[in-house]
Structure formats: C-alpha cells, structure tokens
Amino acid sequence: MRIGLVIWVIIAAIVSGTAPIEPELSELMMAYQAGRLEAFDALYAKLAPKLRGYLSSHTYNASLTEDLLQETFLQIHRSRHTYAPPRPVRPWVFAIARHVYLMHRRASARRYSVETAAPGELPEVPVPPAMEQLGSHRDVWRALAELSDDRREAVLLHHVWGFTFGEIGAMLGIRAGTAKLRAHRAISALRTLLASPDARGGARDPR
Amino acid sequence: MTQDSSFEKIRREVAQDLKPVRPLCSGWTSALIVFPVALFLLSLVLIVYGLRSDAAEIGSAPLWVPASLMVASAYAVLVLALIQRAPEATVSWTWWVALPLAAIVFQVGGAYWTLTHGSVPPSVSWQVEAMCFWRVSALGLPPVILVLVLLSRGLPLRPKVAGLLGGLGGGFISEGVYRLHCGISHPGHIVPWHTSAVLVMGLLGLLAGIWWEHRRLQSWAER
Numbered sequence: 001m002r003i004g005l006v007i008w009v010i011i012a013a014i015v016s017g018t019a020p021i022e023p024e025l026s027e028l029m030m031a032y033q034a035g036r037l038e039a040f041d042a043l044y045a046k047l048a049p050k051l052r053g054y055l056s057s058h059t060y061n062a063s064l065t066e067d068l069l070q071e072t073f074l075q076i077h078r079s080r081h082t083y084a085p086p087r088p089v090r091p092w093v094f095a096i097a098r099h100v101y102l103m104h105r106r107a108s109a110r111r112y113s114v115e116t117a118a119p120g121e122l123p124e125v126p127v128p129p130a131m132e133q134l135g136s137h138r139d140v141w142r143a144l145a146e147l148s149d150d151r152r153e154a155v156l157l158h159h160v161w162g163f164t165f166g167e168i169g170a171m172l173g174i175r176a177g178t179a180k181l182r183a184h185r186a187i188s189a190l191r192t193l194l195a196s197p198d199a200r201g202g203a204r205d206p207r
Numbered sequence: 208m209t210q211d212s213s214f215e216k217i218r219r220e221v222a223q224d225l226k227p228v229r230p231l232c233s234g235w236t237s238a239l240i241v242f243p244v245a246l247f248l249l250s251l252v253l254i255v256y257g258l259r260s261d262a263a264e265i266g267s268a269p270l271w272v273p274a275s276l277m278v279a280s281a282y283a284v285l286v287l288a289l290i291q292r293a294p295e296a297t298v299s300w301t302w303w304v305a306l307p308l309a310a311i312v313f314q315v316g317g318a319y320w321t322l323t324h325g326s327v328p329p330s331v332s333w334q335v336e337a338m339c340f341w342r343v344s345a346l347g348l349p350p351v352i353l354v355l356v357l358l359s360r361g362l363p364l365r366p367k368v369a370g371l372l373g374g375l376g377g378g379f380i381s382e383g384v385y386r387l388h389c390g391i392s393h394p395g396h397i398v399p400w401h402t403s404a405v406l407v408m409g410l411l412g413l414l415a416g417i418w419w420e421h422r423r424l425q426s427w428a429e430r
Binding site for chain 1: 213214216217218220221222224225226227228229230231232233292293294295296297298299300301360361362364365368423424427428
C-alpha cells in the first residue's frame with residue numbers, strides 16, 4: 001500500500017511537473033479522510049509550524065495568527081473531502097490558510113502592518129535564507145513587511161516554503177511566470193531596501 | 208491563547224465530527240457529466256421540437272459537427288469550472304477568458320459553416336428569432352443548476368469565476384443541442400439570440416457565485 005502510494009505520487013509529480021515530495025503527508029491525509037483521529041494529530045504536528053509562519057507573514061500579529069491557525073484547521077476539517085489523493089498536500093493546505101486569512105481581512109476590513117503589533121507580540125516570521133546575509137533577521141523581517149502583499153507572498157512561498165512556481169500560480173490564480181516575476185522583483189526590492197541603511201527604518205517597496 | 212490550548216480545542220471539534228469522507232472526483236472526471244446531460248437534452252429536443260427542417264439538405268457533418276463541437280467546448284469550460292472545487296487549483300484569468308471566447312468563436316464559425324451548406328432561410332419576425340433565446344435559456348437551466356450543485360460540494364476560492372464558467376458551460380451544452388433544431392444559422396441570428404442566451408447562463412452562474420461569496424463572508428463576520 002505504502003510503496004504503491006509512493007510510486008503513484010512520484011508518477012503524478014513527474015506528470016504534473018512538481019517535486020516528488022510528501023508521500024507521508026498524502027498518506028496521513030487519506031487516513032484522516034478515512035476518519036482516523038491520530039492522522040489529524042500527526043498532520044497538525046507537521047503542518048502547524050509552517051502554517052503559523054505563513055499566517056504570521058500576513059498578519060504580523062501573534063495572537064491573530066493563532067486564531068487564524070485554529071480557523072484554518074477547522075476549515076481543513078470541513079473541507080477535507082476536497083483533497084484529492086495523491087496530489088501534494090501542502091499546496092492544498094496553504095491555499096486554505098490563504099483563504100482564511102483573506103476572509104478575515106475582508107470581514108474585518110482592517111489592514112495589519114508591522115507597526116500595529118506590540119513588540120512583545122511580534123511573531124516569528126520566517127525570512128528567505130538567501131536574505132539572511134544581507135541584514136539581521138529583524139531587518140529582513142521589517143523589509144519584508146515593506147513589500148506589497150503579492151510580492152511578499154510569492155517570495156516566501158518559493159524561497160521559504162519551497163513551492164514551485166507552478167504550485168504558487170495554481171494557489172494564487174496566476175500564471176507560473178507571473179509568480180516567478182513577483183518573487184524575482186521581491187528579491188530585488190529586498191536587496192535595495194537592505195542595502196540602504198535609511199531604508200531599514202521603513203522605506204516603501206521600491207517599484 | 209497558547210498553542211497547546213489551540214490544538215486541544217481544534218482536536219475536540221475534529222473528534223466530534225470525524226466520519227469518513229469520500230474525496231471529490233477530479234474536475235476532468237466530474238465534467239464528464241456533460242455527456243449524459245447533453246444526451247438527455249438531445250432526446251428532449253428531438254422529441255419536442257425535432258431536427259431542423261432542412262437537415263437532409265445540409266447533410267450530416269455540417270449539422271452534427273458544430274453541435275458536437277459546442278458540447279466539447281462545454282466540457283472544456285466545465286473542466287475549468289470544476290477543477291476549482293479544489294482550493295489549491297485556482298485558474299489563471301488567461302484561461303478563463305480565452306476558453307469561453309474560443310467556444311463562442313467555434314459557435315459562430317460552426318453556424319457559418321452550416322449556413323454555407325444549406326439554403327438561405329426565409330426572413331422571420333424578431334419574435335420567432337427571440338424564441339431561440341428563451342429555448343436555449345430554458346434548456347440551459349438544468350445543466351447550470353447541476354453544475355452549481357457540483358461546485359457547492361467543493362471549496363472554490365473564487366466562487367464568482369467558478370460560477371461564471373459553470374454557467375457558460377451549461378449554456379454551451381444547451382446551445383449545442385438546440386442548434387440541431389434551429390433552422391437559422393446566420394451569424395446575425397446566432398450572436399444576438401443564441402450567444403446572448405449562453406452569456407445569460409454565465410451571468411446566472413456569476414450571480415450564484417457572488418451570492419455564495421457574500422454568504423460566506425457574512426457567516427465569517429458573524430463569528
């Protein structure tokens with residue numbers, strides 16, 4: 001069963017052009033769909049840290065991130081039948097998390113920024129590894145906050161969470177080339193922001 | 208709220224409703240519903256209205272090929288709509304604009320091809336022409352409703368786009384079938400009375416998507 005699934009995932013990945021990953025997540029997801037609670041526990045353990053980082057990159061607010069994470073898992077539970085094995089689990093999960101965030105933003109009609117979060121509440125927002133050498137974690141984090149949502153999302157999805165541009169395109173409803181362009185422009189903007197000492201204080205995303 | 212208490216709360220809710228679920232079929236598979244629906248509508252049209260009066264003069268290919276092409280277009284458009292039931296499969300705007308436009312080009316081009324193989328129909332009053340609009344719309348309603356039901360079982364993150372495509376797909380099925388009865392193949396008749404009916408079906412799907420999104424947002428805001 002397990003070997004068959006792995007082979008099937010690899011074939012599906014080759015056909016769809018995505019990396020052959022996640023057979024374990026797929027298997028857990030199928031067990032979850034079959035009604036096994038321990039599969040949910042394992043999925044939560046594997047996915048929650050990544051989703052927390054992803055939601056933090058949008059909200060820049062630790063308590064809100066926790067609320068949205070909880071809502072994301074509830075939405076995952078209600079929509080678990082929409083996962084079609086053996087497709088990759090992570091794009092499916094991240095798409096739901098994105099949906100939860102966007103619904104929250106629309107419903108509350110509020111915009112969160114790095115300034116709205118109190119210093120004690122700052123969540124751990126991941127930064128692209130390639131950027132860490134350009135400044136301190138906090139500088140990169142602040143520079144990321146200066147990027148437009150579209151660019152920040154594309155660069156984090158690709159450089160931090162390792163999604164292919166095809167997967168990012170499918171999640172965001174854009175072409176793979178557009179996703180690549182956004183990520184590329186985000187990296188250029190980050191370099192510009194981090195190269196200038198003045199810009200570290202809060203310059204806008206240079207377009 | 209601590210991370211542990213978050214997890215415990217979610218776990219309790221999940222445990223309360225953990226019945227096994229069956230994964231949704233892929234969009235490619237679900238859209239195959241087009242063919243039995245088209246066969247049903249075809250039987251209906253042939254029984255109630257019959258084939259167009261000059262069918263023998265036109266010949267098989269100019270009569271059946273454009274109709275089949277419409278049904279195939281409906282399948283393609285419905286695949287685009289139904290793959291969006293999975294939240295991670297959002298379709299880029301170039302696809303959801305280009306494919307329906309291509310289907311409309313096939314519709315008008317196919318009608319013109321049929322026209323070149325038949326006699327010029329006598330001029331008829333606009334009321335007779337308008338009958339085509341109502342019939343294509345009426346025949347399109349069941350497939351549109353069916354597709355919207357299929358869509359509602361998933362989690363399309365762009366319900367407006369999915370609804371629009373679902374509506375257009377349903378409209379193309381009915382147009383493909385009704386084409387076999389309508390005796391006027393001139394683009395001057397097809398565009399205002401047939402294409403417009405298909406677009407109205409798309410509009411219906413779009414409105415359903417808007418309503419769905421609004422309801423989703425409302426329930427979110429009430430939490």
